[in-house]
Amino acid sequence: MARPDDRAPDQLRPVRIQRGWLDHAEGSVLIEFGGTRVLCAASVQDSVPRWRRDSGLGWVTAEYAMLPRATHTRGERESVKGRLGGRTHEISRLIGRSLRAAIDFKALGENTVQLDCDVLQADGGTRTAAITGAYVALADAVTWMRQKGLVKGDPFVTSIAAISVGVVDGEARLDLCYEEDVAAETDMNVVCTGDGRFVEVQGTAEGQPFDRAELDALLDLAAGGCADLARLQAEALGA
Amino acid sequence: MARPDDRAPDQLRPVRIQRGWLDHAEGSVLIEFGGTRVLCAASVQDSVPRWRRDSGLGWVTAEYAMLPRATHTRGERESVKGRLGGRTHEISRLIGRSLRAAIDFKALGENTVQLDCDVLQADGGTRTAAITGAYVALADAVTWMRQKGLVKGDPFVTSIAAISVGVVDGEARLDLCYEEDVAAETDMNVVCTGDGRFVEVQGTAEGQPFDRAELDALLDLAAGGCADLARLQAEALGA
Amino acid sequence: MARPDDRAPDQLRPVRIQRGWLDHAEGSVLIEFGGTRVLCAASVQDSVPRWRRDSGLGWVTAEYAMLPRATHTRGERESVKGRLGGRTHEISRLIGRSLRAAIDFKALGENTVQLDCDVLQADGGTRTAAITGAYVALADAVTWMRQKGLVKGDPFVTSIAAISVGVVDGEARLDLCYEEDVAAETDMNVVCTGDGRFVEVQGTAEGQPFDRAELDALLDLAAGGCADLARLQAEALGA
Amino acid sequence: MARPDDRAPDQLRPVRIQRGWLDHAEGSVLIEFGGTRVLCAASVQDSVPRWRRDSGLGWVTAEYAMLPRATHTRGERESVKGRLGGRTHEISRLIGRSLRAAIDFKALGENTVQLDCDVLQADGGTRTAAITGAYVALADAVTWMRQKGLVKGDPFVTSIAAISVGVVDGEARLDLCYEEDVAAETDMNVVCTGDGRFVEVQGTAEGQPFDRAELDALLDLAAGGCADLARLQAEALGA
């Protein structure tokens, strides 16, 4: 069965990366994976959290959220409910961990970059778009820090990108849209470095458990997608 | 002393109204007043809150929020703090009250429109941009409801627009940007109907108390600005 | 149509101001506007909030609340709900802003006065009674500070009073009781200095939008009411 | 050593019970035990909590709170903190349990009386004043219910009063004021029925543990104090 937008199984949706979308943030990116649209802002502080002080090491942390009408039907605001949902917590932690893998904290010095990933519109893959966009925002924030003399040398050890893969109608597919995500038997999010190693692999059987062969096929697909994204990030950054 | 962007005292900042910015919302607008950028989404429900059931009357309500990096320095998320701040509450209530003045609830029937106004970037006048944009999103949502047959006839009794005015350097000025807002001695937000009557008048002496003459000058300025906005809204709606 | 208590349109309800109602507070007032009864306590601290330290400037802040059975039917406690309502937040902020207009913070020095306005019984106009009573409590607290030598010289730049006005049955009326408040087409709260200038003007169209002529009539009425209250405050303070 | 106000060890402070202090509540009392002043409001609902429906039985519940400046130094509002403190919870539960002992719930029918006890000024013994006053407010609310025909027959099985006792300077004393409460080695709150039986006995060693002889002396003292209060309640109710 064809994909809803007639893509090949190993084809990304159109990716669009707009840098400098915000006037005040030290780095900011509006990233689109098809209909998914995430605003990633990087904010620099010349200090670190209390538990990391006097270590000589920097820090990167992230918060993920969704606007109430990013989705097909409106969701209640977590600020109004007065508590963060488990999904929000989980994705915020994933984004933070993923981006920390990009950085040599000694080279960053005692500075913090806070990444805010706000989903303006959701059509599947919001967390992977967020990670991919946050890397570009982080790169711009680090450039800003180097220009200001806050950081000397290059703290980046790698670039970071992420993509979702899944088994839909028995077929391994790259970069699921919402319609496919809902129908997937297995759903996996993979975060890779620019040289193709893994930072996070999170696979979940939504319907049937999956065997090793299916897992291998999904990992191959994801590695290819992350390599494509790494190229698009480099282009966007004018490298 | 000249204004930061050399505008005349009674001149609006460039206003940009993009309709249909979201794929799922029944009405959505990205509105800009200069550097202020607010995403307004209107969500339709074919029911009303419990306390209004079986009244035959509809309802319009609003929530206002700001992304953490909308501002010069990052603000903490209210969802993370676990409680809404007073300012957020106050502005949400103002937007809801203002837009309810536009609607004949009998004609709307037992339907609710929820307006979400999320500030993506803040440069002064976020609540007035939110009200002005929310009107356009509400208009599109009502059109959608009429097309679906949820609403018969036109529930609008008027259009609604809002603008800030203030006294800066002793001069009454229209549509203050952030830099002027901070410096204002008196700050007023005015919400008007399309025919120039008042829905809300909220004036605050930030520095010196103001006298009747100053109040009159500010009201004149605001009335003119709202008339300009009403024209821009009509244009955006293709009327 | 006559007013529920047969007052003239420009007549205040009986106002009663009892100073020193509490033994421990540095200033305290039980103020009554007819059936509305608000206990205003002023608490002095010889320090200021963190963000204002080493500025040489003092601070005045306020919290407003209502006892659960102040009203016709019992309301749930906000402490039990675990969150402040928007109305409470909004009125607390209004009271704080209004009273800050009375004070020269340099003359106050790095001291804080916290104003607590607790509505024991509500019959319309609770926020305006709270502001009017809080001024008297603040005056007593400042006298106490001067006696203790915490403050030298007079930090007051003006007195502050507040009154509600509204259009009921097409008639502009002063100091609405609950019954009139519910029926008002337009509702306005006005805060004035002792010399008749404005600190806050908050007008809301509850039913029909209001035009400039109505607004002018309401402002005239409010200015007169505030002048009457300023006289009553001065009498209560034995000036 | 003499008591701060020269009372005999077994003497109550001046007790003042003002009925009908609020216009809207079905029963209301401002009770004073010396400088302690508690406003007790009884609110009637013609229904019971969900877990008690269709049982034919009524319910009585209570909430206790303190205004921020009831005390010598201002305390933070629990509504602002967003959570009830342990002490508030504990006293609310005590008041509810105590007053439920007064009522035959079958005779009350499926009605609820909510008792709100708000401490306007605190000088020791706030919980015992609250219980003693709440009984009178409850009595007035029940009279109101009988007049409205909500209740037939008399649901009261007894009156309820409460007093604190303690050992100060080695002497057993009745009705401790704040100064004595702070200095007490042992502190006990006793709730009695009108015929002298016990509903609650809560004794705590603040300093030294107490032996059986001390406990007996305190119980005697408390029983006498409660008998005095029962007479004052009856007088206030015009019995």
Add this chain to the structure above:
Amino acid sequence: MARPDDRAPDQLRPVRIQRGWLDHAEGSVLIEFGGTRVLCAASVQDSVPRWRRDSGLGWVTAEYAMLPRATHTRGERESVKGRLGGRTHEISRLIGRSLRAAIDFKALGENTVQLDCDVLQADGGTRTAAITGAYVALADAVTWMRQKGLVKGDPFVTSIAAISVGVVDGEARLDLCYEEDVAAETDMNVVCTGDGRFVEVQGTAEGQPFDRAELDALLDLAAGGCADLARLQAEALGA
């Protein structure tokens, strides 16, 4: 009528005290009163809360909680509800107060022992089992502190034990199980020192108020039960 487990009215349920149940805590006890099973952990900190700093005095505090399925039917987690219930607060405070009576805070020095009492299974008397077990855990933590040289000399002034008593079927009984607790007309929790003096006496009439003779009988019974527990504590501690 016989007791559910055929005990004599003045007989404890089988008591089992297992020390060292946790590997990391400085003191830990799994205590059982029949089917009631409480895990008591004592955690040592070499500092005191801010309000007690530089006093030369130590501190002991406690938290009580119940696992959701400790009870016959599952209860909701307080961490999920986001707020502590009144009962939890009340018992935590009782445990802390009770254990503080065991300690000379000067001899403890500026150290804190935090007692965590988690009910793994509940069959009546959870708070009294918690206090009795917490004493043993506290004793082990103090021994640990003396071995580490944190404390010199013996800070204990007494041992502490607690038991519930109640009137069931007109009979005064010791150590109520859940079935008896639910049926009790009067319910009392008593905390005693090793030499038989009282630290806390909390008696509540669940059904009928109780008279002095009943109170005396319950106190006698409780004193005997606490003496038995003191012996069992000493045995467990190998004294």
Add this chain to the structure above:
Amino acid sequence: MARPDDRAPDQLRPVRIQRGWLDHAEGSVLIEFGGTRVLCAASVQDSVPRWRRDSGLGWVTAEYAMLPRATHTRGERESVKGRLGGRTHEISRLIGRSLRAAIDFKALGENTVQLDCDVLQADGGTRTAAITGAYVALADAVTWMRQKGLVKGDPFVTSIAAISVGVVDGEARLDLCYEEDVAAETDMNVVCTGDGRFVEVQGTAEGQPFDRAELDALLDLAAGGCADLARLQAEALGA
């Protein structure tokens, strides 16, 4: 370098599964993976959450928590903080998802099993011990339901077990203890069905990103460990 407890790289810690640890729960297990000790309780309800009503389908959900002194140093209670941490949320969701893979919800009918996994002591691998123990508790609860006639036929489609694996000192190791977990370069949790397929694969690079060969080695190791656990589960269940 040898493992802290001299295990072979592919060797589990001693596993102990005690069924029926609680008297009231429909299924309960105290499971130990070495020093890690988790109490798993299964509670049955003969209904499903609102969103699943009238679907004919059952539900399984889980909550994970840790006692404050399960760890080397005491952690603050989430019930006291008033909010669940992200880690707690994430693990609760993982346990629920994993166990749902074991069940045919049609065969379960409109019944819910709530799984509570409370960590009494933590020494690495708490989430995998929780899942492995929860399966046994769930099996006992289902047996109970079948005996009561709530469920007809066998709703189990597979057994479920989970284990952690990681790279420590360059060596792939099974079932990391706390000391190894802290030192691991890569950390992976794997949930398998009884027949060796995957339900969840969650791998995280703590230090260096990992390549495909390392990932493959870890998956092999985990599959073997899960197979061992499946045998131990079957033995415990007397199959």
